[in-house]
Structures are given as structure tokens and as C-alpha cells.
Amino acid sequence: MKILVPVKRVVDFNVKVRVKSDGTGVDIANLKMSMNPFDEIAIEEAVRLKEADGASEVVAVSCGSAACQETLRAALAIGADRGILIETDGELQPLAVAKLLKALCVKETPQLVICGKQAVDDDANQTGQMLAALMGWSQATFASKLVVGDGRATVTREIDGGLETLDINLPGVVTTDLRLNEPRYATLPNIMKAKKKPLEIVKPSDLGVDVAPRLTTLKVAEPIKRSAGVRVADVAQLVDKLKNEAKVI
Template identity: 90%
Template sequence: MKILVPVKRVVDYNVKVRVKSDGTGVDIANVKMSMNPFDEIAIEEAVRLKEAGIATEVVAVSCGVAACQETLRAAMAIGADRGILVETDVELQPLAVAKLLKALCDKEAPQVVICGKQAIDDDSNQTGQMLAALMSWPQATFASKLVIAGGAATVTREIDGGLETLEIKLPAVVTTDLRLNEPRYATLPNIMKAKKKPLETVKPADLGVDVAPRLATLKVVEPAKRSAGVRVADVAQLVDKLKNEAKVI
């Protein structure tokens, strides 16, 4: 069984993001980049399935600029067998990525696509669902537990009211939540081995996909600054502030 795992290069989650002075986007000059944390979880889950003898091959895929090769090497250091980079300088939006992944799924014929539920840069939470729709495959989102057996996947997912367990037939798309697993640290020997693993580079045109943006970003602004909280002596003072200052009662 082959598992395909999309991974995205994003600003590291430890970095405080700065908006450009002209409001056209986020400043990523000289900023540390890394793999999207949800995608790390997806890679880890795929590698665990391979180690358990359920999967035979894990293929990592990234779409974007040439520097995304670093992200693919990181995925291979965790345990992916090979990588595919769809190289383009165009700003990729969720639908374009889903179309690229569909073209790769048609070519690679994986039984499962495991992807992070969302990327921490745009937080769209759309690519996995769009891919499932384009492929006409069943999908299970926000997975906190995944069991594959007998040509089906049993997925426990978190919902507002608690947990929901679904069984879906393969091939299928699964998106990962934070509680699915804790990704391993890549060891130095595995990092060195990853440099020798095959990495294929293709262009969107090779896959017959138009990645031109359908949406235009008008302006990017930082969230409004919140005023500091204050301590109140008693309930009467709290009610007075809510009534006369906040004017919420």
C-alpha cells in the first residue's frame, strides 16, 4: 500500500510574524521556515503505518518554490521513501494545490492520502477536502486516531460534542489533528540518508494543471491591539465597569 503525504513549507511556528509595511502580505525575508506542524504529524503517521507493515511506501509531496526541497528532505529524514516537488513561483491557493495533488494521485495511485488538516500560514483547511471531492474519494477530517485494515480505514475524529468514529473504504483522504501522534525528531544518520533518497521535480504544466490564482489579497493587517486587563475589588465594581465602561449590560 502506497501513502502520499503533502507537506508545506511555512514560517516556523516559533517566529513572530510581521506584516509588510505596505500591507501586501507577510514579511518572510530572513525568516526561519520549516514544515507545517500538521504535515509533520501526517508524515509521522504514514511512517508508523509503514513500520507496522501496513504500508509499503511513503511518498512526500510539496508544491512551491525550489526551497521546498528542504521540507521534502526533512520529511524523508523522518522516514518518507522519496519526494516529489511541484516547482512553481506562483502563489498557490488551496484549489490549485488540490488539483496538483489530484494529478499526482492519478499518476502515483496511492491508497491513502494523509495530509495536515490545515497550514499555519493561511489556515484555509480546504486542500484535503477539495482533493477528496476532485478524486471522488471518501474523506475523514481532524483524525485523532487512524487504524487501517481490510481495505478500510477506521478514523476517530474530534467534534464539538466529543469523539466520532468513522469507517471509510480505501482509497481515501485523511486529514490529521494535533492529537493523532507526536512527530519524532530526525536523527543525524537519517538526515544524512535523506540526502541520498530520490527527489523528483516537476512543473505544473507537466501535470496539465493551471495554477493561476483565483483570489486576490486586497490587504493584510495585524490584529488590533487588546487593552490590558484590570483587577476589580468586588462584584459591585465589576458590574459598574461592565455597565458604564464596557457598556455590555
């Protein structure tokens, strides 16, 4: 079974980002970049399936600039067998990424796509679902446990009321949640081996996909800073403030 894992290069989650002065986007100049944390979990799960003889090959794919090769090499160091970079210029929206992944799925014919539930830069949580819809495949989102065998995948996901178990046919798309696993650290020998693993570079035109944006960002602004809290003497004063100042009751 071949597993395809999309990985995204994002600003490191420990870095505090700032909005550009003109409000056109986020300033990422000279910031530390890394693999999207949810995608790390996806790569780790795919590699674990391969180590348990549940998969024959793990293919990591990234869409973006040439700098995404670094992210793919990180995925290869974790244990992916080969990487594919769909090299593009400019920002890609979730639908464009889903279309690129669809074209790649048609070419590579994986039985399972494991991707992070969302990227920490835009928090869109759309690509996996869009890919499943475009391919007409089964999907299971927010996986906290994944078991694959006999052409099926059993996915446990956390919901408000507890746990929900889904049983889907393969091929399918699974998106990962935080509790699925703890990604391993890439060892130095594996980092060196990753430099020799195959990494293919293709263009959207090679896949016959138009990645022109469908949406226009009008303005990006930082969240409004929360005002300081106040202490109240008793419940009566609290109710009065909620009613007359906050106007929530």
C-alpha cells in the first residue's frame, strides 16, 4: 500500500508573527520556518504504518517555493521514502492545493492520503476534505487513532460527547489530530540519508492544474487586544456589569 502525505512549510509555531504595516499580509521575512506540526504527525503515522508492514511506500509532497525542499528533506529524515515538490510562485489557496494533490493522486495512485487537519498559518482546515470530494474517496477527519488493514481504515476521532469510530473503505483521506502520535526526532544518520533520497520537482502546468486564486484578501489585521479584567465585590455587582456594561444578559 502506498501512502501519500502532504506537508506544508509554515512559520515555526513558536514564533510570534506580525502583520505588515500596509495590512496586505503577515511579515515572514527572516522568520524561522518549519514543517506544519499536524503534518509532522501525519508523516510519523505513515512511517509507523510502514514499519508495521501496513504500507510499502511513503511519499511526501509539498506545494510551494523551492524553499519547501527543506521541509521535504525533513519528512524524508523522519522516514518517508521519496519526496515530490510541486513548485509554485505566490500563495496557494486550499482549493488549488487540493486540485494539485488530486492530479498527483491520479498519477501516483496511493491507497491512502494522510494529511494534517489544518495548517497553523491559515487554520483553514479545508484541503483534506476538498481532496476527498474531488477524488470521490472516503474521508475521516481529526483522527486520534488509525488502524489500517484489509482494504479498510478504522479511525477513532474525538468529538464533544466522547469518541467516535469510523470505518472507511480505501482509497481514502485521513486528517490527523494532535493526539494521534508523538512525532520522532530525526537522527543525524537519517538526516544524512535523507539528502540522498529521491526528490522530484514538477510544475502545476505539468499536472494540468490552474492554481490562480479564487479569493482576494482585502486586509489583514491583528486581533483586538483584550482589555484588563476587573474585580467585583459580589454577585449583584457582577450581574449589574454583565447586564449594563457588557450587555450579555
